[in-house]
Amino acid sequence: xxxxxxxxxxxxxxxxxxxxxxxxxxxxxxxxxxxxxxxxxxxxxxxxxxxxxxxxxxxxxxxxxxxxxxxxxxxxxxxxxxxxxxxxxxxxxxxxxxxxxxxxxxxxxxxxxxxxxxxxxxxxxxxxxxxxxxxxxxxxxxxxxxxxxxxxxxxxxxxxx
Amino acid sequence: xxxxxxxxxxxxxxxxxxxxxxxxxxxxxxxxxxxxxxxxxxxxxxxxxxxxxxxxxxxxxxxxxxxxxxxxxxxxxxxxxxxxxxxxxxxxxxxxxxxxxxxxxxxxxxxxxxxxxxxxxxxxxxxxxxxxxxxxxxxxxxxxxxxxxxxxxxxxxxxxxxxxxxxxxxxxxxxxxxxxxxxxxxxxxxxxxxxxxxxxxxxxxxxxxxxxxxxxxxxxxxxxxxxxxxxxxxxxxxxxxxxxxxxxxxxxxxxxxxxxxxxxxxxxxxxxxxxxxxxxxxxxxxxxxxxxxxxxxxxxxxxxxxxxxxxxxxxxxxxxxxxxxxxxxxxxxxxxxxxxxxxxxxxxxxxxxxxxxxxxxxxxxxxxxxxxxxxxxxxxxxxxxx
Amino acid sequence: xxxxxxxxxxxxxxxxxxxxxxxxxxxxxxxxxxxxxxxxxxxxxxxxxxxxxxxxxxxxxxxxxxxxxxxxxxxxxxxxxxxxxxxxxxxxxxxxxxxxxxxxxxxxxxxxxxxxxxxxxxxxxxxxxxxxxxxxxxxxxxxxxxxxxxxxxxxxxxxxxxxxxxxxxxxxxxxxxx
Amino acid sequence: xxxxxxxxxxxxxxxxxxxxxxxxxxxxxxxxxxxxxxxxxxxxxxxxxxxxxxxxxxxxxxxxxxxxxxxxxxxxxxxxxxxxxxxxxxxxxxxxxxxxxxxxxxxxxxxxxxxxxxx
Numbered sequence: 098x099x100x101x102x103x104x105x106x107x108x109x110x111x112x113x114x115x116x117x118x119x120x121x122x123x124x125x126x127x128x129x130x131x132x133x134x135x136x137x138x139x140x141x142x143x144x145x146x147x148x149x150x151x152x153x154x155x156x157x158x159x160x161x162x163x164x165x166x167x168x169x170x171x172x173x174x175x176x177x178x179x180x181x182x183x184x185x186x187x188x189x190x191x192x193x194x195x196x197x198x199x200x201x202x203x204x205x206x207x208x209x210x211x212x213x214x215x216x217x218x219x220x221x222x223x224x225x226x227x228x229x230x231x232x233x234x235x236x237x238x239x240x241x242x243x244x245x246x247x248x249x250x251x252x253x254x255x256x257x258x
Numbered sequence: 259x260x261x262x263x264x265x266x267x268x269x270x271x272x273x274x275x276x277x278x279x280x281x282x283x284x285x286x287x288x289x290x291x292x293x294x295x296x297x298x299x300x301x302x303x304x305x306x307x308x309x310x311x312x313x314x315x316x317x318x319x320x321x322x323x324x325x326x327x328x329x330x331x332x333x334x335x336x337x338x339x340x341x342x343x344x345x346x347x348x349x350x351x352x353x354x355x356x357x358x359x360x361x362x363x364x365x366x367x368x369x370x371x372x373x374x375x376x377x378x379x380x381x382x383x384x385x386x387x388x389x390x391x392x393x394x395x396x397x398x399x400x401x402x403x404x405x406x407x408x409x410x411x412x413x414x415x416x417x418x419x420x421x422x423x424x425x426x427x428x429x430x431x432x433x434x435x436x437x438x439x440x441x442x443x444x445x446x447x448x449x450x451x452x453x454x455x456x457x458x459x460x461x462x463x464x465x466x467x468x469x470x471x472x473x474x475x476x477x478x479x480x481x482x483x484x485x486x487x488x489x490x491x492x493x494x495x496x497x498x499x500x501x502x503x504x505x506x507x508x509x510x511x512x513x514x515x516x517x518x519x520x521x522x523x524x525x526x527x528x529x530x531x532x533x534x535x536x537x538x539x540x541x542x543x544x545x546x547x548x549x550x551x552x553x554x555x556x557x558x559x560x561x562x563x564x565x566x567x568x569x570x571x572x573x574x575x576x577x578x579x580x581x582x583x584x585x586x587x588x589x590x591x592x593x594x595x596x597x598x599x600x601x602x603x604x605x606x607x608x609x610x611x612x613x614x615x616x617x618x619x620x621x622x623x624x625x626x627x628x629x630x631x632x633x634x635x636x637x638x639x640x641x642x643x644x
Numbered sequence: 645x646x647x648x649x650x651x652x653x654x655x656x657x658x659x660x661x662x663x664x665x666x667x668x669x670x671x672x673x674x675x676x677x678x679x680x681x682x683x684x685x686x687x688x689x690x691x692x693x694x695x696x697x698x699x700x701x702x703x704x705x706x707x708x709x710x711x712x713x714x715x716x717x718x719x720x721x722x723x724x725x726x727x728x729x730x731x732x733x734x735x736x737x738x739x740x741x742x743x744x745x746x747x748x749x750x751x752x753x754x755x756x757x758x759x760x761x762x763x764x765x766x767x768x769x770x771x772x773x774x775x776x777x778x779x780x781x782x783x784x785x786x787x788x789x790x791x792x793x794x795x796x797x798x799x800x801x802x803x804x805x806x807x808x809x810x811x812x813x814x815x816x817x818x819x820x821x822x
Numbered sequence: 823x824x825x826x827x828x829x830x831x832x833x834x835x836x837x838x839x840x841x842x843x844x845x846x847x848x849x850x851x852x853x854x855x856x857x858x859x860x861x862x863x864x865x866x867x868x869x870x871x872x873x874x875x876x877x878x879x880x881x882x883x884x885x886x887x888x889x890x891x892x893x894x895x896x897x898x899x900x901x902x903x904x905x906x907x908x909x910x911x912x913x914x915x916x917x918x919x920x921x922x923x924x925x926x927x928x929x930x931x932x933x934x935x936x937x938x939x940x941x
Contacts, residue, residue: 116575116576116577117338117576117577117578117579118578120576142465142466143465143468144468145468145580145587145589145606146578146589146591146604146606148591148602148604150593150602151602163591163604165578165589165591165606169465169479169481169486172486172487174578176578195466195468196463196466196467196468196614196615197466197467197468197611197614199614200610200611200613200614201611204610208302221295222294222295223294223295223298223643223763224295224298224728224763225295225727225728225763232300232303232762232763233302233303237762238762239300239303239304239306239307239760239761239762240760240761240762241760241761241762241764241766243766243770244756244760244766246755259876259877259878261872261876261878262871262872264865264866264868264870265866266732266865266866266867266868267729267732267866267867267868268682268711268732268736268866268867269711269866270711274684274688275684275685275729277866277868283879284878284879284881284882284939285879285881285939286939295726295728296684296726296728296729296732297684297685297723297724297725297726297729298726298728298763299724299726299759299761299763299764300759300761300762300763300764303761303762304759304761315758319685319686322685322686322689323689366689366692381696382696382697385692385693385696385697385698386696386697386698388693388696389693389696389698392693402690402693402782402784403686403689403690403693403782404686404781404782624939639684639685640685640686643726665851669851712864713864714864731867732866732867732868733867734859735859735862735867735868735869736864736867738857738859738860739859739860739862739864742852742853742854742855743853804851807853807855808853821857821859822855822857822858822859
């Protein structure tokens, strides 16, 4: 089945990763065509999950989006990944294919700042609208500074400036 | 002319903290727009700063009505990454705990649906038995709600005999109480008039919205992770998957009720066929050793120290594992770079995905149906804004 | 028979009982507190167990939870309060009629709990004055009832003129609540 | 003649006295803490937008009037209920006739689907 996918999408696929389910890394521009073709031909019509990922120390720091798809009829799960440099965080939105992706993309935008072109109303969903930075990126701290009871030196962590 | 109504964060009907701005003309709803994130606690960012076994307390605050399912789902994900296979006995123990958690989750949803249609006594009847489930949890892990049950590789202790007494007692009493509850609501004229046809969704739209769990089965699709990709030896048990027809509140209620009966029969089968053997896998470098060994043996102390400080050798790689939670497929997408804590951990949260279809379910319906649809979707705020 | 509600101090005569208005009002208020269950997350489910028939919260006179702040005496904040929910909490607190008390149930409401993250308000006492903190994550129903009994002691021993006192006004002014 | 009604007047006076006293006491004793936020309408904690005094659907009005209509008909049963024993069977038959006519009206409204909310 992996060979079948590789054959049909040979020009889009950049890499195939060995993992617990067939995993393909494809170019960012070909996300929509690949997913539409999967939807129509291979009956992969269920978007299980969509999430962002941030690789800060890749050569150009990369932002990625991971799509988990599931063909319910043949019970095959596929994971599709696509990456883009952090400086240019634009991705095609798949809301036209799966309405499930609406909030998932808003959450990925809210966390990583990935702008999904073609999304009906792309604004923050979980954080406050007035938030300026994208918290899930690796360079932002977890804690917010107002906590006084935890002395960082005790926990072997450097002071949050 | 339309009136804007705010079904806001502190509303008794939302059973949680999320907001809907509803445009109504008389009683019919013209449009709805929901805002969530009122208890967003940044679980995924928190998980990137904790060693593996410390993430379990986060997972049981995801869906706190059935927290053991998330705990054990998380343990299975890490075991899948580490390549640990647990003995049969642990699988059966996990099935019992997860089915108990499923009963407690469906129990809350159905009794609150009863409260929303005006039958308050059903809630009080069934909540008694939820206390009994809490007592059974206390026998296994000492906590009532945020259970933090089990460990990577098994359980911290075997089920003691009071557990078996309590669970058998619970199974008999709860079956009577459930028949009483069903005789109260299922063929109740008012309940049927209120819920049939309220907030229905077609199978095709439900699949497109990424529905899973009882809400999808109510729409007619028999997708259940326990059957589709069986985990923790679910294939050894026979149970049916209830399926509704037009996916409205009555079907969701019926699907959850029948699933409670199925869970009771699964627990009985698991108790009957419980195999002997160790209650944890023999993987000392991942499994936290029991306390008495740590105080006596040097190796146990070293392993304990290494696991607690988070230096367990985790292979680089990524894994996605999903379990059938109370509201649908609870998925854990774990990317590890071999470090002390996961590089990226994403939770597939069914309530977050089910709730985005809420405007489509209620537009055109009556306002009172909107309240019913909200509680029949069983949206849990912790899972919604993880 | 000692756990009956004790009569306040006063002069008992042949067929009558004399006590100060303050004590009589305090006795009435103490045993009829209407809670506003501001239930956000896991502590809310534990509060449902407390309201259930096993632990039965209404033995203490708070049978009727009022979800509107207008008829509520006790604001019970249960569960995590994110920063997005802060203004909502202050608005609900301000719209409660005097005299009002606040019980913060659970570690998340009292101090942000285990969620020291960018999006969580680290303790509701940063935005509203709190009378009783109930520790635990979630606290057992007995602890919640113990918290309510602490609130009842506060209600019983509070003088009617406390809300006019300068310290109280300074406390509210400190929170920017007029 | 006056002595017959005196206890009644006394009771009425006591009731009025109690009502005025408690209202006055709570008004005096209770702390008054006015505030702009407090006078806002309660919108589940969200600052309210828009105005509540907007025209709403007429179907509410129909339901309200029907309630008043049937409520008035219940009031006619009170005098019968008081003199239940003396009126005997004839009274009972008249009341049955009266309620049948009321039910006819109710059934007429039900058939015209006035109670269900039209979309």
